[in-house]
Amino acid sequence: MTTRQFLPLFAASTILLGACALEKPPAKLKFPDGKENAAAPAAAAPAAAPAAEAAPADPKIAAGKAVYDANCAGCHDAGMMGAPKPGDKAGWAARLPQGVEVMAKKAVTGYQGKAGMMPAKGGNAQLTDAEVGSAVAFMVEKSK
Numbered sequence: 848m849t850t851r852q853f854l855p856l857f858a859a860s861t862i863l864l865g866a867c868a869l870e871k872p873p874a875k876l877k878f879p880d881g882k883e884n885a886a887a888p889a890a891a892a893p894a895a896a897p898a899a900e901a902a903p904a905d906p907k908i909a910a911g912k913a914v915y916d917a918n919c920a921g922c923h924d925a926g927m928m929g930a931p932k933p934g935d936k937a938g939w940a941a942r943l944p945q946g947v948e949v950m951a952k953k954a955v956t957g958y959q960g961k962a963g964m965m966p967a968k969g970g971n972a973q974l975t976d977a978e979v980g981s982a983v984a985f986m987v988e989k990s991k
């Protein structure tokens with residue numbers, strides 16, 4: 848990923864992390880399309896330190912980890928609003944049988960589950976479906 852691609856992702860993630868730090872998403876954070884949120888100015892949200900883990904060997908999983916760290920970790924690392932944490936096997940056990948593809952589709956379009964609201968593309972409309980899919984593959988890989 849080039850710096851030019853990474854910067855908007857990083858900016859969007861700081862906005863998301865800021866939003867996720869609140870108990871409830873602010874009114875501006877429109878679910879499930881999240882376009883408003885993506886368009887919001889990079890306010891004074893605290894910069895997140897991405898988890899300093901060694902990059903996984905599989906290139907798709909490694910790319911997925913980068914997408915995940917920048918766009919999904921804000922909710923999923925914290926279990927925010929019921930977001931399943933990668934590596935939490937119990938939290939994923941009931942989700943895994945539907946398969947990575949179905950989960951990737953749901954992550955792209957967003958959905959309301961029993962635990963909470965998963966915003967489309969995690970709220971970053973600029974992500975491609977493939978980027979979201981690779982992030983899902985990374986999460987699933989860690990949670991099997």
Ligand code: HEC
Pocket residue numbers: 863867914915918919920921922923927928929930931942945949950951953954959960961962963964965966968969970974979982983986
């Ligand atoms: C604003 C918080 C938030 C962000 C950001 C977010 N998620 Fe989620 N996600 C959730 C919540 C809450 C759930 C649980 C919904 C439920 O099943 O009740 C969820 C569930 C999921 C699931 C499980 C789907 C299933 O069928 O069980 C996947 C996969 C997922 N998210 C992927 C992603 C990816 C990939 C990103 C980043 C591109 C992302 N999420 C960003 C809140 C978020």
